[in-house]
Amino acid sequence: MTHWITVACFAALLISGAEIVISHPRFYLGEVGNVNTKPLFAIPIPSSRDTVPTGYSYVMPDQNGWSRALHFQSAWLLVLAGLVYGIVGLWTGHFRRNLVPERGERNWRAHWERAAKYLRRAPPDASEARRYNVLQRTTYLVVIFVLFPLMIWTGLAMSPAFTATVPESVILLGGRQTARTLHFFLSWALLLFVLVHFTMVAISGFRSRMRAMITGRLGTGEER
Amino acid sequence: MKSITRRKLITTGLAATAGISALAVADKLASRFGLIPPDHGGLYGPGETLTYAAQRMLTTHAPAREFPRSMISKAPFANEVAPPSEEFKRYQANGFRDWRLVVDGMVEHPLSLSLADLRSLAVRNQITEVACEEGWSYVAEWIGTPLHEVLKEAGPLPQVRYIAYFSIDRNWWDSIDMADALHPQTFLTWGMNDGDLPVGFGGPLRMRVPRQLGYKSVKFITRITATDSMKHFGKGLGSPEPEFGYAWYAGI
Numbered sequence: 373m374t375h376w377i378t379v380a381c382f383a384a385l386l387i388s389g390a391e392i393v394i395s396h397p398r399f400y401l402g403e404v405g406n407v408n409t410k411p412l413f414a415i416p417i418p419s420s421r422d423t424v425p426t427g428y429s430y431v432m433p434d435q436n437g438w439s440r441a442l443h444f445q446s447a448w449l450l451v452l453a454g455l456v457y458g459i460v461g462l463w464t465g466h467f468r469r470n471l472v473p474e475r476g477e478r479n480w481r482a483h484w485e486r487a488a489k490y491l492r493r494a495p496p497d498a499s500e501a502r503r504y505n506v507l508q509r510t511t512y513l514v515v516i517f518v519l520f521p522l523m524i525w526t527g528l529a530m531s532p533a534f535t536a537t538v539p540e541s542v543i544l545l546g547g548r549q550t551a552r553t554l555h556f557f558l559s560w561a562l563l564l565f566v567l568v569h570f571t572m573v574a575i576s577g578f579r580s581r582m583r584a585m586i587t588g589r590l591g592t593g594e595e596r
Numbered sequence: 597m598k599s600i601t602r603r604k605l606i607t608t609g610l611a612a613t614a615g616i617s618a619l620a621v622a623d624k625l626a627s628r629f630g631l632i633p634p635d636h637g638g639l640y641g642p643g644e645t646l647t648y649a650a651q652r653m654l655t656t657h658a659p660a661r662e663f664p665r666s667m668i669s670k671a672p673f674a675n676e677v678a679p680p681s682e683e684f685k686r687y688q689a690n691g692f693r694d695w696r697l698v699v700d701g702m703v704e705h706p707l708s709l710s711l712a713d714l715r716s717l718a719v720r721n722q723i724t725e726v727a728c729e730e731g732w733s734y735v736a737e738w739i740g741t742p743l744h745e746v747l748k749e750a751g752p753l754p755q756v757r758y759i760a761y762f763s764i765d766r767n768w769w770d771s772i773d774m775a776d777a778l779h780p781q782t783f784l785t786w787g788m789n790d791g792d793l794p795v796g797f798g799g800p801l802r803m804r805v806p807r808q809l810g811y812k813s814v815k816f817i818t819r820i821t822a823t824d825s826m827k828h829f830g831k832g833l834g835s836p837e838p839e840f841g842y843a844w845y846a847g848i
Contacts, residue, residue, distance in 0.1 A: 395730040406673035408671035409669075437842050439841075440729065441639075441841050441843065459611075533807045533808065548725065548733055
């Protein structure tokens with residue numbers, strides 16, 4: 373349930389976020405940055421504002437209005453779904469049992485070995501049909517407890533009212549523009565996760581279906 | 597597997613019920629304590645309302661961050677609007693000596709103030725950041741008369757909940773709630789970085805609301821109105837921005 377809310381919200385946040393970036397496709401470090409200051413980097417696309425020097429004569433249509441509204445509403449929904457997921461996950465021991473790497477595997481070697489196995493394109497162990505392997509566990513933990521919280525933090529650090537109440541939220545990051553740049557890179561990290569995740573599901577779904585066809589049994593793998 | 601599914605189902609059901617009843621209670625409390633923004637309707641109303649309510653509970657008195665003088669931007673970006681009207685140019689030709697700020701609506705003493713009147717009322721300065729919704733920002737020193745000093749002169753009636761403010765361009769106006777209107781950093785700004793406020797930056801008189809995004813800091817202010825409801829201003833959404841999807845409350 374929370375997974376599919378997350379899917380919808382992430383898609384909405386990604387699209388609306390991209391639209392917002394188009395209105396100023398330049399990124400800076402520190403507190404301030406605008407068209408009169410040197411950017412850290414600029415994305416070579418036309419902008420939806422004629423005040424931004426992009427090198428293109430073309431100005432894209434302004435989509436910021438609905439994009440911003442959708443961005444914040446999806447963020448709220450995602451945070452609420454995340455809270456439910458977090459509480460249920462702690463309550464049922466889902467994190468402890470299924471996501472924290474098992475005792476013998478809390479080291480780099482176990483991760484490296486599993487990664488090497490992926491690279492060799494070796495088929496997964498039988499045990500992995502019902503449980504996440506160490507690489508999956510660590511990745512999920514990083515996404516849930518590092519990337520998403522950082523995304524929320526860097527987002528809030530761009531809010532003039534929130535930073536009035538909690539100035540440390542932006543000072544610790546090194547300034548408003550740094551927060552914006554980090555928010556941008558974190559969204560890429562999350563997108564990368566989603567792409568790999570999606571590819572893995574596509575591959576394993578294909579395999580489990582093959583297995584089901586050969587053994588004549590249905591519904592072995594695929595836990596949620 | 598089954599027992600976990602059932603437990604999950606029960607937990608989810610309980611959470612959903614709790615969530616819905618909490619929402620109903622929250623809605624009652626929110627309207628009681630003025631946590632519902634004028635643009636609470638429509639597809640994105642829930643998001644705007646959550647943001648406004650959450651931030652109002654957190655931020656009522658907090659001051660916007662101020663910066664050391666060394667951080668004032670050398671080349672701030674004016675983001676100039678369309679060329680000024682003929683009417684504006686006439687004021688400009690006269691050094692804005694005839695510029696008036698009208699204070700009306702639900703006040704005991706309606707006022708009409710010149711820029712000199714404003715200066716004699718109170719002079720304050722702040723070094724704060726302008727952050728545009730597009731993503732860019734700059735830091736400048738702003739010199740002006742706090743809005744609350746002007747309101748004190750006018751004497752707003754107890755039922756006043758919003759202060760609406762209007763640019764010389766009649767289609768450009770906005771409004772803020774009393775938490776921001778009475779906030780010590782909300783200025784009627786007439787100076788910038790030790791000089792007069794340049795026309796590009798909204799001179800001769802600009803509203804500065806440093807706890808909200810740049811678009812709330814309307815330029816060329818000629819009138820402020822105290823009111824208990826935004827229903828009869830424009831389309832009743834608090835400002836023209838929500839018509840284009842932009843939030844009325846831009847503390848974000």
